[in-house]
Amino acid sequence: MTNSAPSFDAEFRGWLETLIAWRRDVRRFSVRPVPPDVIDHLLDVAQLAPSVGNSQPWRWVRVESPGKRAEIRANFLDCNDKARQAQPDRRADAYAALKLAGIDRAPVQFAIFCDRETGQGHGLGRLTMPEMLEYSVVGMITNFWLTARAAGLGVGWLSILEPARVAADLAVPPSWNFVAYLCVGWPEEEHLDPELERYGWQDRSDAGRKVKIV
């Protein structure tokens, strides 16, 4: 609450950049369990994420039961099949060869929602941009991802799902909008390059590095 703010030295900044560079979307997990206190601590730190109007609209569902995991998996398989069919013929085989989800093995799995009707924040900052609520959830997930990686854990964000079906399967309140399905566990492999680059799907480009100045 004071002005005695910390100062971050060059060594820390260097490690932070290493963390950012090595953070990957992980789909290949060991089945080794994750100690509950490790997850609890990550969830505590995640609460410190920014949110529009201090609304903290993230809502967590931990998917543990084999039945619920099977429903999520069926949702993924259906969506993934449609996505493969939506690819042009020349890319359909390449698409089918990608590993896009760790739901078969990840020991910890969360569905994360955004409560679109939370009163917290009193609407501040979202009159013209209601999507700021979801963006706040995404900022929290990004923090979670980095702190998990710093603890040696991998995170995979699965988006090949029908959002309304996830919400129905998990029986969440109608105001909860599905944002992400996160697979969490110890990674089986570590790589500096993204999996989609390594398997020839999509290289990085400099399109997002250019800055238009007005």
Next chain:
Amino acid sequence: MTNSAPSFDAEFRGWLETLIAWRRDVRRFSVRPVPPDVIDHLLDVAQLAPSVGNSQPWRWVRVESPGKRAEIRANFLDCNDKARQAQPDRRADAYAALKLAGIDRAPVQFAIFCDRETGQGHGLGRLTMPEMLEYSVVGMITNFWLTARAAGLGVGWLSILEPARVAADLAVPPSWNFVAYLCVGWPEEEHLDPELERYGWQDRSDAGRKVKIV
């Protein structure tokens, strides 16, 4: 590209949590300029953010000219007036007393867009959730925010703007969806508690810390 992944020690993890705890939405800036190489480096690191299908859909516009800054400011003032009127009477004065933007002083200002029609990524991961493109931009912004804070810089995310008007004023391509207006500079004050908490607008709660288990 190898398996020689870095291991992050307890000291680093402690500082990372300190960084996350002290990262604030900054609206009170010094006018002291920010060296261009500091911003360039932050933009380089931002490229390493995760993105759906490795699409990297973020597009940067740096708003420098007094004319363009005045247009953004007029947009903000109009939206802020509407937002104040949308508050219940008992909160309208409290709303008016808040400082919600640093656009009057922040030396560096960016409008950040999402290119909804980028071919990069070949559509992967966004057939059922097209909003994953915007979420990727938000993840990048979160990384940028943390690395900026580690460098001693403050960032303020302004969302009290009419998105279509920002796009029109800055004359960006029609496929660019406005995501964020970022004010960047050296903060005048440092606080551990969020400004909205300090000024009595909205305390933090534990609603986002509960985990439903299924």
